[in-house]
Amino acid sequence: xxxxxxxxxxxxxxxxxxxxxxxxxxxxxxxxxxxxxxxxxxxxxxxxxxxxxxxxxxxxxxxxxxxxxxxxxxxxxxxxxxxxxxxxxxxxxxxxxxxxxxxxxxxxxxxxxxxxxxxxxxxxxxxxxxxxxxxxxxxxxxxxxxxxxxxxxxxxxxxxxxxxxxxxxxxxxxxxxxxxxxxxxxxxxxxxxxxxxxxxxxxxxxxxxxxxxxxxxxxxxxxxxxxxxxxxxxxxxxxxxxxxxxxxxxxxxxxxxxx
Numbered sequence: 001x002x003x004x005x006x007x008x009x010x011x012x013x014x015x016x017x018x019x020x021x022x023x024x025x026x027x028x029x030x031x032x033x034x035x036x037x038x039x040x041x042x043x044x045x046x047x048x049x050x051x052x053x054x055x056x057x058x059x060x061x062x063x064x065x066x067x068x069x070x071x072x073x074x075x076x077x078x079x080x081x082x083x084x085x086x087x088x089x090x091x092x093x094x095x096x097x098x099x100x101x102x103x104x105x106x107x108x109x110x111x112x113x114x115x116x117x118x119x120x121x122x123x124x125x126x127x128x129x130x131x132x133x134x135x136x137x138x139x140x141x142x143x144x145x146x147x148x149x150x151x152x153x154x155x156x157x158x159x160x161x162x163x164x165x166x167x168x169x170x171x172x173x174x175x176x177x178x179x180x181x182x183x184x185x186x187x188x189x190x191x192x193x194x195x196x197x198x199x200x201x202x203x204x205x206x207x208x209x210x211x212x213x214x215x216x217x218x219x220x221x222x223x224x225x226x227x228x229x230x231x232x233x234x235x236x237x238x239x240x241x242x243x244x245x246x247x248x249x250x251x252x253x254x255x256x257x258x259x
Contacts, residue, residue, distance in 0.1 A: 002258060003146055004128045005117035006153050007053050008046075008065055012109060013156045015045030015069075017164060029077050039070050053128050053149075061120050068112035076105045102168045150258035151205070157251035158197035163190045166243045173239060175232035192219070193244055200248045205259065216241060 019041050027034035046062035080101055120126040130138070130145045138145040167190075196215055203211045219241070220227070227234040 003053070003149065004061075004121055004126065005113060006146075006149050006255060006258065007049050007128065008061075008113045008117055010149070010153050010156060011046040011049035011062070011065060012069075012113060013153070013161055014049065015042035016109070017160045018156070019045050028073070029080065035073070035077075039066065039073075042066055042069055051131070052134050053130050057120065057124060057126050061116060061126065064116050064120075065113065068116060069109060072105065072108045072112060075108075076101055099168045099171055102165075106165075146258045150255040153255055154201055154205075154251045155198065158201050158248055159194050162197055162244065162247035162251075163193055165247060166193065166240060169243060170236065170240055173236050175230065175236055193240075197244055197248050200245065201252065204248060204252050212245075216245070 020038060024034045024038050024041075028038050029035075043062065043066035046065050047059075050058045050062045134145055138148045141148075196219060199215050200212050203209070203215075223237060227237055
């Protein structure tokens with residue numbers, strides 16, 4: 001079950017984050033076309049992930065995951081719009097309701113993946129097997145395919161999914177910094193955050209926990225002046241750093257048994 005669940009997590013990360021543009025993400029709550037595109041792309045991501053690790057019933061598993069994802073997303077859209085109407089707004093114009101629903105939405109998606117993996121494995125006896133191409137590639141580099149799968153999953157998680165999660169959770173706390181181009185700062189901040197989490201993940205996989213402090217120290221030095229001058233920014237910075245580190249630990253622990 002662990003291997004199948006890991007593959008399904010890869011499919012979810014690809015379909016719900018990497019293959020989903022910001023335009024589609026913003027429009028799927030308002031336009032049926034964007035919603036349909038998202039579901040088709042998500043199912044394609046499921047098929048792509050399952051194509052590398054096949055087995056009897058793989059197509060049915062990918063279809064079940066896509067169907068569960070569709071059900072959760074439809075429920076989320078209905079709930080967000082209902083709350084908006086109760087609050088006196090026909091739509092979630094500022095995105096505040098959607099941001100609050102984000103965590104619940106992702107937890108629901110994760111629960112669906114666990115249920116599908118459990119039922120497929122223990123109810124229908126689904127056995128995941130790597131394709132010849134995957135077995136050959138992992139064999140040539142001297143790594144077990146399950147370990148490679150776990151590393152790929154963790155690397156995917158600390159990238160765009162973690163960036164989106166941190167941004168969503170901190171949106172209401174971001175201070176206005178005078179003289180900064182917000183768009184440029186956000187782009188550079190996402191890139192720095194991704195590099196930071198990747199380096200922390202490498203140290204964590206190597207069991208060099210003490211070395212993780214070097215990365216956080218270097219990041220703090222670069223922002224020392226703003227931290228010292230602006231208390232609101234200092235608190236925002238601390239929240240972001242803690243959340244980012246939590247994303248790394250959260251990506252490592254569930255898959256550590258496969259390493």
